[in-house]
Amino acid sequence: MSTFQRFFSLLLVAISAVLVSCGSTVATPAIVPTPTPLTILNSPSDLTPTPTFPPYTAGAWANTPAVSPSGTVIIYGRFEHNSMPVANVPATISFSTPPGATITYQPAGAQQMTGPDGMVAYNLTFTNLPPKTPITVTITFTYSGQTYTGTAFFAASLTAPKPSPAPTPKP
Numbered sequence: 001m002s003t004f005q006r007f008f009s010l011l012l013v014a015i016s017a018v019l020v021s022c023g024s025t026v027a028t029p030a031i032v033p034t035p036t037p038l039t040i041l042n043s044p045s046d047l048t049p050t051p052t053f054p055p056y057t058a059g060a061w062a063n064t065p066a067v068s069p070s071g072t073v074i075i076y077g078r079f080e081h082n083s084m085p086v087a088n089v090p091a092t093i094s095f096s097t098p099p100g101a102t103i104t105y106q107p108a109g110a111q112q113m114t115g116p117d118g119m120v121a122y123n124l125t126f127t128n129l130p131p132k133t134p135i136t137v138t139i140t141f142t143y144s145g146q147t148y149t150g151t152a153f154f155a156a157s158l159t160a161p162k163p164s165p166a167p168t169p170k171p
Contacts, residue, residue, distance in 0.1 A: 053083075055081060055082055056079070056080070056081050056086075056143065056146070056148055057079075057080045057083075057148070058077070058078070058079050058080075058139070058140075058141050058148035058149055058150040059077065059078050059150040060075060060076065060077045060078075060137065060138070060139040060149075060150030060151055060152040061075070061076055061150075061152045062074070062075055062076075062137070062152045062153065062154040063075075063076070064154065065153070065154050065155065066154070066155060066156075066157040067126075067129070067154055067155070067156055067157070068156065068157070069127075069128060069129045069130075069131065069156040070126060070127040070128065070129070071125075071126065072123055072124065072125045072126075073123075073124050073126075073154050074121055074122070074123055074124075075093065075121070075122045075124060075137050075139065075152050076119060076120070076121050076152075077091055077093075077114075077119065077120045077121075077122075077139035077141070077150050077152075078114075078117075078118050078119045078120075078150070079091070079114050079118050079141040079143065079148065080118055084118075085114070085116065085117050085118025085119070086114060086118050086143065087113075087114055087115060087116045087117075087118065088113050088114060089113065089114040089118070089141050089142070089143050090111055090112075090113055090141070090142050091111065091112050091113070091114060091120045091139050091140065091141050091142075092110045092111050092112075092139070092140050092142075093105060093110050093122050093137065093138070093139055094110070094137070094138050094140065095124075095135060095136065095137040095138070096135075096136070098129065098130050098133055098135070100128050100130070101126060101127065101128045101129045101130065102126060102127045102128065103124055103125070103126040103135070104124070104125050104126075105122045105123060105124045105125070106122070106123045106125070107122075107123075114141070120139065122137075122139075124137070129155075129156035130156065131155075131156050131157065131158045132155055132156070132157070132158070133155060133156065134153045134154070134155045135153060135154055135155065136151060136152075136153050137151070137152045137153065137154075138150070138151050139151075139152070
């Protein structure tokens with residue numbers, strides 16, 4: 001064997017060793033579980049595209065969410081049956097008073113009856129509300145032995161709310 005043949009043979013062996021050591025390993029195939037069939041039974045008479053709206057609803061809201069630390073806010077409540085107002089439903093108001101603050105409400109007595117529009121309104125007068133502390137107010141309606149609640153909130157701002165738009169200054 002000539003020197004050239006030896007050199008060429010050694011070169012082939014070296015290249016083969018490099019290729020074998022740098023080659024990728026054979027991956028073991030992952031075991032894929034067989035999917036379990038899923039059967040969906042559709043009964044169009046039982047299904048709706050959206051949830052059913054509750055027959056009785058109650059709501060409450062404040063006429064403004066940000067108030068001065070002392071002032072008045074009106075809390076409204078509404079009671080409905082199938083989106084129609086329900087009259088003569090007793091409603092009561094409840095809230096918690098932060099330490100150092102005073103909250104009173106009118107009309108006197110916590111209970112009112114809803115009007116023909118299904119609404120009640122309470123005037124809350126307050127003093128010394130801590131800034132940025134939400135006051136949660138709940139109006140509870142009692143109808144046919146069931147209670148329904150609506151919740152409203154308001155908070156004292158750091159500065160008194162200003163009417164908008166502001167008047168244009170005169171030169």
